Amino acid sequence: MKLYGKYFAMHLKSLMEYKTSFFLTCIGQFLVSFNVFLGMYFMLRRFSTVQGFTYNEVLLCFGITLMEFSLAESVARGFDTFDSMIRQGEFDRVLVRPRNEILQVLGSRIEFSRIGRILQAVVMFVYGFSVSKVHWTFGKILAVVLMLIGGTVIFTGIFLVYAALCFFTIEGLEFINIFTDGAREYGKYPVSIYGKRMLQLCTFVIPYALIQYYPLLYLLDRGKPYYPLLPLAACLFFLPCFLLWKLGVKHYTSAGS
Amino acid sequence: MITLEHVCKTYQVSKRDAGFSSALKALFHREYEYIHALDDVSFTIQDGEMVGYIGPNGAGKSSTIKILSGILTPERGVCLINGLVPWKNRIEHVRNIGVVFGQRSQLWWDVPIADSFELLKEIYRIDDSLYRRNLEELCAMLQLSDLLKTPARQLSLGQRMRCEIAASLLHSPSLLFLDEPTIGLDAVSKLAVRDFILKLNQEKKTTVILTTHDMQDIEALTSRIILIGKGSILLDGNIEDIRQDYPSTEEALAAFYRSHDL
Numbered sequence: 283m284k285l286y287g288k289y290f291a292m293h294l295k296s297l298m299e300y301k302t303s304f305f306l307t308c309i310g311q312f313l314v315s316f317n318v319f320l321g322m323y324f325m326l327r328r329f330s331t332v333q334g335f336t337y338n339e340v341l342l343c344f345g346i347t348l349m350e351f352s353l354a355e356s357v358a359r360g361f362d363t364f365d366s367m368i369r370q371g372e373f374d375r376v377l378v379r380p381r382n383e384i385l386q387v388l389g390s391r392i393e394f395s396r397i398g399r400i401l402q403a404v405v406m407f408v409y410g411f412s413v414s415k416v417h418w419t420f421g422k423i424l425a426v427v428l429m430l431i432g433g434t435v436i437f438t439g440i441f442l443v444y445a446a447l448c449f450f451t452i453e454g455l456e457f458i459n460i461f462t463d464g465a466r467e468y469g470k471y472p473v474s475i476y477g478k479r480m481l482q483l484c485t486f487v488i489p490y491a492l493i494q495y496y497p498l499l500y501l502l503d504r505g506k507p508y509y510p511l512l513p514l515a516a517c518l519f520f521l522p523c524f525l526l527w528k529l530g531v532k533h534y535t536s537a538g539s
Numbered sequence: 540m541i542t543l544e545h546v547c548k549t550y551q552v553s554k555r556d557a558g559f560s561s562a563l564k565a566l567f568h569r570e571y572e573y574i575h576a577l578d579d580v581s582f583t584i585q586d587g588e589m590v591g592y593i594g595p596n597g598a599g600k601s602s603t604i605k606i607l608s609g610i611l612t613p614e615r616g617v618c619l620i621n622g623l624v625p626w627k628n629r630i631e632h633v634r635n636i637g638v639v640f641g642q643r644s645q646l647w648w649d650v651p652i653a654d655s656f657e658l659l660k661e662i663y664r665i666d667d668s669l670y671r672r673n674l675e676e677l678c679a680m681l682q683l684s685d686l687l688k689t690p691a692r693q694l695s696l697g698q699r700m701r702c703e704i705a706a707s708l709l710h711s712p713s714l715l716f717l718d719e720p721t722i723g724l725d726a727v728s729k730l731a732v733r734d735f736i737l738k739l740n741q742e743k744k745t746t747v748i749l750t751t752h753d754m755q756d757i758e759a760l761t762s763r764i765i766l767i768g769k770g771s772i773l774l775d776g777n778i779e780d781i782r783q784d785y786p787s788t789e790e791a792l793a794a795f796y797r798s799h800d801l
Contacts (some may be wrong), residue, residue, distance in 0.1 A: 288661045296649040299690070375645055377610045379662055380634040386662075532612070535550060536605055 285381065289389030297394055304395060311398030315348060319406060322470060333475045338414040340471055343498050345407030346426070347469030350433025350493065351462070352399040358438040359391040362462075364445035365452050374536055383531060387445070416501055425497045425510030432513025433493040437462060439523035440488075446523070449530030465490055472498055492516035541584040541607065541714075541746070546616030548577040548602050548770075575614065576602040578770035586713070587744040589736075591761035593751065593792075595801050599751045599770045604716050606637050607748070611700075620714070634663065637707035641719035644699065645706055646691040652702050656709060663710035669707065677705040680735055696772040697728025704735065715739070717749045721756055733759050754788040768801040 297304055322344065326337035336345070356360065364387065367373050376386045418423065446460040465488075468476070473484045473495040484491040492512040499505030552570045555565040584590055584644060594600050605611040606618060608691075609625035609632050618625060619660045623632045645653045658672050678684045681701045691699060700720065707715065717736070721729045736759060739745050749760065757764060757778060766774040774795075778788060785791035 283646050288658055292647060292650060292654060292658055295654060296647065299649045371640075371643060374605065374640070375643070376611050377629065378608050378633050378636065379637045380630045381662055534611075536610055 285385060286389055290392060293392040293394065301402075302330055307395035308396035308398035311395055312402050315399050315402040318470070319344075319402070332471055333449030335472055335475075336414070338410050339498075341406050342414055342416075342501070343494060344470040345403050345405075345410050345474050346429055346498070347424070347433065347494055349400060349403035349407060350430055351429065351437050351466040352396045352403060353434045354363060354437030355439065356393045356396040356400070357388065357434070358441040359393040360387040360389070361438070361441035361445035363391060365448045365455065368448050368452060373534065381426060384442075384527070397518060413504070416503075421507070421510055425500050428510060428513040429493050429497045432516040435495055435517045435520050436489065437465070439520040440465075442520075442523045446527040449533050461488065469494060482536050489516040489519050496523075514539075540586055540619075540621065541582075541748075542617070543583070543603075543607075543620045544581045544617040546577055546580045546603075546606060546613045546618060547575070547581040548599075548606065548611065548613045550574045551575055551681065575770045577606070579771055580616070580767070580770070582765055582772060582775055584746065584748065586746055587740070588763065589740045589747045589749070589761050591749050591751065591764040593757065593759040593764055594767035594773075595796055598767045598801070600767060601718065603767070604638075604718055604748070604750060608636060608716055609633055616767050634710070635708070635712050635714060636714045637712040639703050639707045639715070639717045639720050641700070641717070644691065644703060646699065646702055648692045649690055651690055652683070652687050652694075654710060655691070655702075656687075656706060659706055659709050665710050669711070673711055674705075677708060680738065681705055681731070697724050697731075700724060700728065700732060703733075704732065708739070711743075712745070714746045715748070717747065717751075719751055720749070721751060721753050729753075729756075736760060754792060758788055766795070768796070768799055 298522070319341075323338065326332070326340065330337065332340060360367070367376075367387070367390065370468045372390070373387075376383055376390075379386060440458065444455060444462075447455055447458070469490065473491045474481050481491055481495070484495070493516050496505060496509045496512045500507075500509035550573070552572050552574055554570050555561045560637070580599070580603065592600055592603065602611065606613050607620065607625060609629045610761070612626040620632060621635065622633050625632045646652060647658070656674065659665075661673060678687070681704065683701060683705055686694060686698055686702060691702070694702065704717075704720065720736070721732055724732065733756060736747060736749070740760075747760075749756065751757065762777060764774070764776070764778050781795045782788055782791045785794060
């Protein structure tokens with residue numbers, strides 16, 4: 283953990299060298315998500331509800347998903363750009379150091395500019411909360427915290443799968459974006475609106491629903507009392523991702539030089 | 540001590556002809572070629588030795604270094620370094636080695652060198668007193684004192700290489716791999732680097748394994764060379780063994796390569 287802090291400080295120092303670039307990227311990130319926000323606003327002004335969810339509730343949902351995704355992206359950016367690390371042989375360097383590989387890869391990239399998007403997510407979230415008249419209880423606060431943790435873990439897991447696949451092939455891995463960027467976009471709405479099949483898939487295979495749909499129901503006083511704990515179950519998803527990564531490291535063949 | 544016995548490493552390389560139609564064909568049916576990067580390689584290196592590991596491009600030098608440093612796992616063969624198998628006891632093993640890749644930097648591009656060093660201190664868990672002592676010593680030997688506050692991107696190649704070498708030695712490893720440490724350096728920097736490596740080997744008794752294409756490096760530094768070609772060891776001995784009557788080592792080596800059809 284102390285080492286990660288050190289990496290964090292290093293990235294911050296590097297960042298100071300390019301302040302303008304950093305601020306522009308942040309603003310860009312903010313505006314892109316803001317655009318999506320506007321899109322939803324106009325659509326729901328027309329239709330007012332989506333399968334029983336009001337505009338404000340959808341906002342809440344999107345705010346949380348976006349926050350989870352952005353957090354994961356800031357932390358796990360090293361996995362997201364892992365193909366270039368393999369291509370340039372930088373992973374060799376990781377292997378000749380007496381520390382855990384995952385920690386080093388995580389430390390290799392920390393994306394501060396995602397703060398723009400996180401900010402946008404927080405704004406949406408807070409707005410969604412204040413207008414959808416949710417009454418705070420201890421259970422609900424717990425639900426939100428666990429949602430954020432579980433969501434970050436799941437998205438990090440998917441990034442880890444991407445990185446693990448880089449050990450086998452570097453080409454054609456764009457399809458993974460369906461599960462990351464795609465999930466972020468689809469995650470705007472509660473998973474249930476995509477149908478029952480999709481909900482099952484997102485409950486048992488890639489447990490998006492456990493970090494989004496079910497706890498959300500709880501927040502809106504429509505769920506069962508154990509729903510806030512479901513994000514913890516979602517964290518199990520990380521295990522197979524981790525095993526795949528381990529397999530990948532074994533398979534590593536380095537790049538010529 | 541380093542022992543390598545009958546080590547083999549094969550790469551699978553996908554192959555296709557140029558052009559769109561063959562690219563399309565490769566989509567459905569891929570042809571692979573197997574390249575024997577290392578074919579039954581064996582040698583022993585004692586503690587405190589300095590060995591030049593030479594051979595033409597693609598001979599298997601880097602593969603050997605990568606196996607020795609725990610990056611790659613060979614298919615067959617035994618490799619023991621101070622009683623450890625590099626790819627099995629990776630973390631324990633790499634605590635004791637330093638690696639300099641001449642073509643790749645381990646310094647952070649945008650932050651002062653001193654910060655990069657501090658990070659390494661954390662990575663290797665070097666304790667304060669040892670770190671301070673090593674840093675002082677390395678600064679004196681490599682003349683780094685003025686460079687520590689400069690970001691890596693503003694250093695010249697020679698300055699950066701000196702910092703790279705220092706970075707690999709902060710944790711006082713007993714074994715140092717240098718993969719083309721003098722590549723692209725000017726005469727002054729080359730001499731400085733050579734001087735340092737020699738001193739390190741003599742004073743600290745650090746085992747050094749050096750790959751290079753620069754024969755002057757070899758002449759200046761090592762008495763023992765291991766020559767590899769097409770994945771097999773062709774010569775393990777003295778530079779004089781191939782020098783014979785040729786006017787320079789360079790030419791002797793070229794003739795040697797040619798005679799072995801490398």
